[in-house]
Amino acid sequence: QLNSTTSDPATLDTADSAESLLAESTVSCSPEIITDEFRAFQIYDCYLVVASDAGLEIIDQHALHERIMYEHLRTKILAGVVxxxxxxxxxxxxxxxxxxxxxxxxxxxxxxxxxxxxxxxxxxxxxxxxxxxxxxxxxxxxxxxxxxxxxxxxxxxxxxxxxxxxxxxxxxxxAIKSGQRLALEEMRELLRQRHLVQDSHHCPHGRPTALTLSRHTLDQQFGRLG
Amino acid sequence: QLNSTTSDPATLDTADSAESLLAESTVSCSPEIITDEFRAFQIYDCYLVVASDAGLEIIDQHALHERIMYEHLRTKILAGVVxxxxxxxxxxxxxxxxxxxxxxxxxxxxxxxxxxxxxxxxxxxxxxxxxxxxxxxxxxxxxxxxxxxxxxxxxxxxxxxxxxxxxxxxxxxxAIKSGQRLALEEMRELLRQRHLVQDSHHCPHGRPTALTLSRHTLDQQFGRLG
The missing domain is CATH 3.30.1370.100 (MutL, C-terminal domain, regulatory subdomain)
Structure with a gap:
């Protein structure tokens, strides 16, 4: 739901950081660096598979981007700066x-x-x-x-x-569609923007944006916990 | 269970291909090629996350290597060529x-x-x-x-x-232990050997070697199927 206050400092902060991020339109990095630091790939041109602090995450690229766009637009509209x-x-x-x-x-x-x-x-x-x-x-x-x-x-x-x-x-x-092949730089940018929006776990329609398999879940599935 | 026949042609074929594979002790490929063709990474120095024809697979590196070693040793013992x-x-x-x-x-x-x-x-x-x-x-x-x-x-x-x-x-x-960091070449080799052993879905103790998330499962989880 839309929050009708425009003076919420948290909201405005988010707007600022999101704006400064979007300004960096290109991210350049060699494949070697990506292989080391950035463990992610795309499957079915639809999901991003990512190693994060939370564990293994599978992300619906459309749902996540939709949420990011939604939060971004909403913040700008609330701030009157579309x-x-x-x-x-x-x-x-x-x-x-x-x-x-x-x-x-x-x-x-x-x-x-x-x-x-x-x-x-x-x-x-x-x-x-x-x-x-x-x-x-x-x-x-x-x-x-x-x-x-x-x-x-x-x-x-x-x-x-x-x-x-x-x-x-x-x-x-x-938002990016399901079925769209993403370059590594695009994946990286999408995942980076993810951390700037509130409630990034669901798309605006309520569908989940990510499925997380924690170490505990994996250890359980593989019979590693007793 | 051990199969006591030594003349099983399927078993011997496996032995042959496994042997020829092991002969290729080093696999050289540049990181760029791996990034393109070989979509896999390791998490927790324990699991391999792999995009395969079956979907997204999470593999217990120890359990899988244990199964490969077991099948390999067993084939050689049955053929009397350890x-x-x-x-x-x-x-x-x-x-x-x-x-x-x-x-x-x-x-x-x-x-x-x-x-x-x-x-x-x-x-x-x-x-x-x-x-x-x-x-x-x-x-x-x-x-x-x-x-x-x-x-x-x-x-x-x-x-x-x-x-x-x-x-x-x-x-x-x-077998490779859990907790062992693998180089991309080692991951690639382990995954390649996987297709040469029978019953690679479980380690010799019966623990699963892989957890597979098919496209259907993912689409269901993300509410993409109606």
């Missing part, structure tokens, strides 16, 4: 008249989460800007998802819950 | 008079498993040769274990079961 990317040439979004009306009616909510969408007429919307955290290719799909959510839930959801739903949608669409 | 290392200067083994008597009484059994042990007098035995597969440092401990087993079980165990007990002891003592 960075938007302004388009030189606005993009048109084709939708139904009902969808267009729903989006325009909530234009203030859209602005708060980093979208500047204006009326173009009838079944077309004009996208002027979108949050920098969201990949350009996902934008139209996200706006249409929002429109559907607004139509379905409007009047039955508080503004805060609507915002939370939108955050979920954005996080899910913007 | 290679012995002859010592230029025989090693003395101090034990009790009862232990010495028990070992000497079963000298033919000892020969069959690769040991040449002679009487030296009283509480001392003379070791002339030992199986090449066994690390030199484990020999005295293994002979004393044998002596104890022979004293405890003699008359109550068949020759075949005695031999099997001895194989277990040798395999356990000769």
């Amino acid at each position: 960075e938007s990317q302004r388009l030189l040439i606005p993009e048109t979004i084709e939708c139904t008249a009902v969808q267009a009306a729903a989006v325009l009616e909530h234009s203030e909510l859209m602005t708060q989460i980093g979208f500047d969408i204006q009326e173009f007429g009838g079944t077309t919307l004009l996208l002027h800007s979108f949050p920098v955290l969201i990949p350009r290719g996902s934008i139209v799909r996200i706006v249409l998802d929002f429109a559907e959510k607004l139509i379905q839930k409007d009047g039955r959801l508080s503004r805060r819950d609507l915002l939370d739903h939108m955050l979920h949608t954005m996080s899910c669409r913007a | 290679e012995s290392q002859r010592l230029l200067i025989p090693e003395t083994i101090e034990c009790t008079a009862v232990q010495a008597a028990a070992v000497l009484e079963h000298s033919e059994l000892m020969t069959q498993i690769g040991f040449d042990i002679q009487e030296f007098g009283g509480t001392t035995l003379l070791l002339h040769s030992f199986p090449v597969l066994i690390p030199r440092g484990s020999i005295v401990r293994i002979v004393l274990d044998f002596a104890e087993k022979l004293i405890q079980k003699d008359g109550r165990l068949s020759r075949r079961d005695l031999l099997d007990h001895m194989l277990h002891t040798m395999s356990c003592r000769a």
